[in-house]
Amino acid sequence: MADTGSAHGVVRGRRRMAWPVVMLAPIVLYFALFFVLPVARLLVLSIWDHGPTIAPFREIFSHSEYLGIVLTTAKLAIGVTALTLLLGFPVAIYLARLSGWALALGMFLVIFPLLTSVLVRSFAWLAILGRQGVINETLIALGLTAQPLKLLYNQFGIYVGMVHVLLPIAVVTMYGVVKGIDTHLLKAAAILGAPPAQVFLRVFLPLCAPGIAAAGLLVFITSASAYITPVLLGGSGHTMIAALIGDQIQETLNWPLGAAMSVILLAVSILAFTYYFRLTKGAGTPLSGT
Amino acid sequence: MRKFSLPTFAWMVLAFLALPALVVIPLSFSSVRFFVFPPPGWSLRWYANFLTAPDWQLAIFISVGLGLASTLIALVLGTLASVALVRYRFRGRNLVYALLLSPLIMPVIILAIGLYFTFAPLGYVGSPVVIVVGHVILAAPYVIVTLMAALERFDITLERAALSLGCPPWQVFLRVTFPVIRPAFMAAAFLAFLASFDDLLIALFLGGPQMKTIQLQMWQGIRFESDPTIAAASSILMVVSLIVFVAVQAQTRRSLRETPRS
Numbered sequence: 442m443a444d445t446g447s448a449h450g451v452v453r454g455r456r457r458m459a460w461p462v463v464m465l466a467p468i469v470l471y472f473a474l475f476f477v478l479p480v481a482r483l484l485v486l487s488i489w490d491h492g493p494t495i496a497p498f499r500e501i502f503s504h505s506e507y508l509g510i511v512l513t514t515a516k517l518a519i520g521v522t523a524l525t526l527l528l529g530f531p532v533a534i535y536l537a538r539l540s541g542w543a544l545a546l547g548m549f550l551v552i553f554p555l556l557t558s559v560l561v562r563s564f565a566w567l568a569i570l571g572r573q574g575v576i577n578e579t580l581i582a583l584g585l586t587a588q589p590l591k592l593l594y595n596q597f598g599i600y601v602g603m604v605h606v607l608l609p610i611a612v613v614t615m616y617g618v619v620k621g622i623d624t625h626l627l628k629a630a631a632i633l634g635a636p637p638a639q640v641f642l643r644v645f646l647p648l649c650a651p652g653i654a655a656a657g658l659l660v661f662i663t664s665a666s667a668y669i670t671p672v673l674l675g676g677s678g679h680t681m682i683a684a685l686i687g688d689q690i691q692e693t694l695n696w697p698l699g700a701a702m703s704v705i706l707l708a709v710s711i712l713a714f715t716y717y718f719r720l721t722k723g724a725g726t727p728l729s730g731t
Numbered sequence: 732m733r734k735f736s737l738p739t740f741a742w743m744v745l746a747f748l749a750l751p752a753l754v755v756i757p758l759s760f761s762s763v764r765f766f767v768f769p770p771p772g773w774s775l776r777w778y779a780n781f782l783t784a785p786d787w788q789l790a791i792f793i794s795v796g797l798g799l800a801s802t803l804i805a806l807v808l809g810t811l812a813s814v815a816l817v818r819y820r821f822r823g824r825n826l827v828y829a830l831l832l833s834p835l836i837m838p839v840i841i842l843a844i845g846l847y848f849t850f851a852p853l854g855y856v857g858s859p860v861v862i863v864v865g866h867v868i869l870a871a872p873y874v875i876v877t878l879m880a881a882l883e884r885f886d887i888t889l890e891r892a893a894l895s896l897g898c899p900p901w902q903v904f905l906r907v908t909f910p911v912i913r914p915a916f917m918a919a920a921f922l923a924f925l926a927s928f929d930d931l932l933i934a935l936f937l938g939g940p941q942m943k944t945i946q947l948q949m950w951q952g953i954r955f956e957s958d959p960t961i962a963a964a965s966s967i968l969m970v971v972s973l974i975v976f977v978a979v980q981a982q983t984r985r986s987l988r989e990t991p992r993s
Contacts, residue, residue, distance in 0.1 A: 464815035465827060468808040468871065472830060475864050479845030486848060528744050535741035550745040553752070556972035558929035560946055561965040564953055565751030568758050568766045568962070575754055575768045608748060659836060666838030669931055673953065683840045690844060690936070703844050714836055718829060 480707065486700035497701035507685070511705070514682045517596065518665035521603045525611045525660050526653060528604065533615035551616075555609050563670045566602045567593065570674070594676030602670040607663060611656045618652025655720040662713045666706055682706055752969060759962035766959070777963035787960070790948040794928055797859060797944060801866035801927035802920055808867070809874030809919065814904075816875070817882040835872045842868060843932040850937065857939025865933035870923035877922060881915030882908075914983040921979050925972065 487497050501507045536547045554562055569575045570592035577589035592598055622645065630640045668683035675681070682702060689699030754768060759777055761770030781787050816828055834842065846865050847856065855861045885908065893903045909916070931946040938947050945968070949961050 461815045461819040461821050461824075464811040468812045468831065469827060471808060472868065472871075475846070476834065476842065476868050477830075479849045480841060482848050483841070483845045531737055532741045532744050535737050547741075547745060550748050553973070553976075554748055556925060556976055557752075557965075557969050558931065558946055560929075560931050560949055560953075561755070561968060562751055564949070564961060564965060565755045567953070567957075568768055569750065569754050571766050573765060573767045578768060605748065605751065608744070662836065662838065666840055668840050669950075683838070686840060686844060687936075690847060696848065699844065700848070703841055706838060707841050710836075710838055710841070714833065717836065 483700050483703050483707070486697055487704045488701075490697060497697040500698055501701055501705070507702075510680070510682055510685050513680050514665055517599065517603075517671075517681065518661050521600060521607065521664040522657050522661045524600070524604050525607050526615075526657050529608050529611040529656070530615055530649075530653060532608075532612050533619050536612070536616055537619040551609050551612050554605075555613075559606055559669045560673075562606055563602050563673045566598065566605065566674055570598055570601065593674060596675070596680070598674035599671050599680065602674040603664050603667060606667075606670055607660045610663070611660050614656040614659065615649070615653060618649050618656075621652075622648050651720045655717050658713045658717045658720070662710050665709065755962050755969075756966045758959055759966040761959050761962070764958045766957075766962075777959045778967075780960045781963045781967065784960075786943070787945075787948060787964070790943050790945045793859070793942065794945040797863055797866060798924045798927040800859075800863045801870050802923040804863070804867045805870035805874050805923040805926075806916075806920055809871045809923075810878060810916075812871075813875050813878035813882055817879050818887075831875055832872045834868050835876075839869070839930075839932045843936040846933065847936040856937055857942050858937075859942060861937050862934055862942065862944075863927075865937060866927035866930060869930060869933070870926040873922035873926055874919040877915050877919040878912065881912040885911055914979070914985075917982055918979045921975050928968075 488494060490496070501511075532551075536544065536551070539547055567574070571577070572589040572591075572593075574592075576592060577586075580586045581589065592601075626648070627640055627644055630644045631637070635643070665681075666683050667681060668687060671681040672684050672687075675684075683706070686699050686702045686706070689695045689702065758766065758768060758770060760773050760775065761767065761777070762772030762774035763770065812831060816824065816831075842865065846861065850856055850858075850861050889907050889911070890903050893907045894900065898906070928944075929946065930944070931950055934942075934944040934947045935950065938944065943951075945964060949964055952958075952961050
């Protein structure tokens with residue numbers, strides 16, 4: 442198409458570089474100032490105190506209490522991720538087969554929780570898992586137990602809350618993956634004589650694998666850095682790292698220590714994102730733009 | 732061994748997802764202060780409390796105000812960015828794209844703490860401006876993702892036709908592009924508002940005694956003296972989300988029927 446010669450920078454001619462810069466400058470500047478800089482400040486605070494220092498990090502690694510929390514966080518995050526993927530993948534497969542009414546309802550049930558805040562969702566579990574909550578009242582009414590079960594303010598409560606909060610994201614991500622699988626490949630395998638189990642294990646699953654891994658990374662990072670749900674459902678004892686960080690900032694006012702813990706969390710997150718971006722831009726499995 | 736039924740399993744998981752809403756809404760009509768389910772009696776007192784108590788009214792005002800401000804800024808910044816990212820190819824495009832979307836997967840606690848460290852020494856904690864600053868970071872990615880998807884589907888020859896007929900570029904955007912992508916724009920505005928409205932962590936670390944959003948008010952309410960007003964607040968929030976969601980869906984469907992696409 443011929444250059445219109447317009448002075449307003451249609452994507453051609455020597456003004457080509459000008460417009461993107463002008464249009465992106467505001468937001469990039471904004472992000473540089475209020476996103477990159479604050480995070481950099483965090484890093485600086487953890488290694489600088491009138492001179493370079495590793496004291497905050499040393500403090501973390503020398504206190505068994507802190508290391509214990511880091512370990513618990515990791516274990517919980519892995520557990521929540523495994524459970525979420527295990528529950529979510531079949532749901533994604535099922536939804537991918539639906540259409541019409543059933544699909545609309547299914548997608549609504551998956552997406553609606555995302556429109557409500559994490560706080561509201563976690564709060565609901567207080568009412569469900571509490572001593573006089575739905576589950577205990579039902580169990581006692583049915584005579585299955587005499588005393589209410591302690592389902593809250595422990596790891597069980599955190600698990601339930603976190604899985605509930607993260608399932609929608611996992612299902613939506615994996616739904617996109619499953620929908621993107623070329624069913625001709627599955628049919629071809631079947632035609633060539635593979636039994637359904639083999640088609641699933643050796644064709645379908647490997648094709649889904651990058652997408653599932655991406656969903657898993659997302660869930661892992663979100664659960665490792667979770668603050669609201671673990672604090673609400675896990676009680677006042679610190680179980681996870683985000684709560685510990687918040688405590689250093691607001692209660693003990695030990696900023697360098699809080700910063701150092703944040704840096705550790707950030708480092709793990711960045712590692713996870715790098716793999717996540719690689720998986721979602723990877724060749725092979727087409728991933729929908731979720 | 733009974734055969735594993737995928738539909739049954741799937742619907743059970745979906746029911747699990749719906750459980751909180753099914754519990755919170757009846758609970759909000761409970762007549763007693765404690766979280767007993769099923770409630771022993773019915774009452775509207777918690778709704779009355781939410782709508783008339785001064786601290787809740789202030790929280791509603793603050794949440795809505797901050798939400799609107801954040802949405803406006805996020806829409807302006809995000810629209811410019813989306814158009815630039817979709818229409819142009821340039822070096823560093825992928826890097827910029829990754830940067831602008833990273834708040835979606837970065838732990839919010841890190842952003843909240845970072846902003847706190849930045850603004851606390853300057854004495855700005857408790858200021859609405861600082862909270863809006865943080866909320867825009869949370870909201871912008873949703874705007875960009877939504878608008879980029881719509882712009883990629885948009886038929887650019889419409890724009891070129893308008894340009895070749897002598898329409899200046901700004902008018903092309905306002906009178907040709909925007910009307911077509913308006914549903915996506917509404918969806919982006921909705922998501923941006925929700926990102927701000929539903930945030931707790933930024934408000935928790937950057938807010939103050941006079942600057943409490945609904946979420947922060949709820950958080951403190953749950954932890955320190957809880958009563959079903961929180962259930963009433965939750966139910967109202969859910970209903971509002973639902974209404975806006977349905978409205979945006981309806982707009983999208985109508986617009987897809989009416990306008991030309993490539």
